[in-house]
Amino acid sequence: MDIGKVGELKEFIEACKSNPSLLHTPSLSFFKSYLLSLGARIPPQPKTEPVVVNTTNNDNDDDIIESDLELDNSDVVEPDNDPPQKMGNPSAQVTDDNRDDAQVAKSKALLALSQGMLDQALDLLTEAILLNPHSAILYATRDSAKGYKIRGLSRAMLGLWKEALTDLHVASKIDYDEEIGMALKKVEPNAHKIEEHRRKYERLRKQKEQKRAQPKKQPQDEAQDKDALSALKDGEVIDIHSVGDLETKLSAASKTSRLAILYFTATWCGPCHYISPLYTSLAGKYRRVVFIKVDIDKAVDIAARWNISSVPTFFFVKNGKEVDSVVGADKNTLERKIAQHAGPS
Numbered sequence: 001m002d003i004g005k006v007g008e009l010k011e012f013i014e015a016c017k018s019n020p021s022l023l024h025t026p027s028l029s030f031f032k033s034y035l036l037s038l039g040a041r042i043p044p045q046p047k048t049e050p051v052v053v054n055t056t057n058n059d060n061d062d063d064i065i066e067s068d069l070e071l072d073n074s075d076v077v078e079p080d081n082d083p084p085q086k087m088g089n090p091s092a093q094v095t096d097d098n099r100d101d102a103q104v105a106k107s108k109a110l111l112a113l114s115q116g117m118l119d120q121a122l123d124l125l126t127e128a129i130l131l132n133p134h135s136a137i138l139y140a141t142r143d144s145a146k147g148y149k150i151r152g153l154s155r156a157m158l159g160l161w162k163e164a165l166t167d168l169h170v171a172s173k174i175d176y177d178e179e180i181g182m183a184l185k186k187v188e189p190n191a192h193k194i195e196e197h198r199r200k201y202e203r204l205r206k207q208k209e210q211k212r213a214q215p216k217k218q219p220q221d222e223a224q225d226k227d228a229l230s231a232l233k234d235g236e237v238i239d240i241h242s243v244g245d246l247e248t249k250l251s252a253a254s255k256t257s258r259l260a261i262l263y264f265t266a267t268w269c270g271p272c273h274y275i276s277p278l279y280t281s282l283a284g285k286y287r288r289v290v291f292i293k294v295d296i297d298k299a300v301d302i303a304a305r306w307n308i309s310s311v312p313t314f315f316f317v318k319n320g321k322e323v324d325s326v327v328g329a330d331k332n333t334l335e336r337k338i339a340q341h342a343g344p345s
Helices: 003-018 020-024 026-037 096-114 118-131 145-157 161-175 178-213 219-230 243-255 270-285 300-305 331-342
Strands: 052-054 068-070 237-240 259-265 290-295 313-318 321-327
Touching: 003 020, 003 145, 020 026, 020 145, 096 118, 145 161, 145 178, 161 178, 237 243, 237 270, 243 259, 243 290, 243 300, 259 270, 259 331, 270 290, 270 331, 313 331, 321 331
Parallel strands: 237 290, 259 290
Antiparallel strands: 052 068, 259 313, 313 321
């Protein structure tokens, strides 16, 4: 027999030994029937349940990943965990006697195979390899399209979808055939699902790492925030009489990321009497906004600092900076700008 064909036979036997379920492949039904006719025992094809890949991350109560990946795992089999077959040392010196003995062992192996004695055939082929590791039988068309194809099909049967896709792509580029095409139709969707699942996991993992990297508030900072909140009166208008009092309220609003509105008014101002009830009702509506009221006659220094030239005047302050203003008793504009700058209520 041609040495190349012997190499292919060795490769096929190795594949069947590591994964007996290959014999259930429809295209090998003729070989399966032949083995059965010789009285060989072929392991039944195992049934597998659909595989669910769960990447739930149970890190305390901060679970950010929980998804099921459903793949088409029909025809997937359990791997054979038998130890690998012995291989010869390719750097060993091979004598003519070694080559002759290896040829005899290969001939005996073929005879044993024809008689259905698979284990004996494998032992003889292993003996031949050890005697002559330089023979092409050792390499078994490792780098050919057929080698990639067989390995790709085997990996697909084991559910190694990404690895199978790599092998089958290489095989298709070297020597495409219909069997490779059929295998790719099943392998590619599963491999793509796994890759997309991996990307999703990476995105969520990075988000969680970024969240963890954010500096946590120290007890001192939390106490300051608590004090700041206590200085504010949710839903009420706060009357201010001094610069220090105003600075305290604006600082508290800034620490709690709230919008503050400074309403400058006067008892003698007719438009102020018109707009004041609305201002009070808006305080009850926008409870996270700090509504401040300053009488310019009672707090002259504050009015001077803000350059008040007419009343009513409203200033919108966010994070310590003036962001907008309204001059006059314009109810619609006032409420519209409060809604604009207040953010989520």
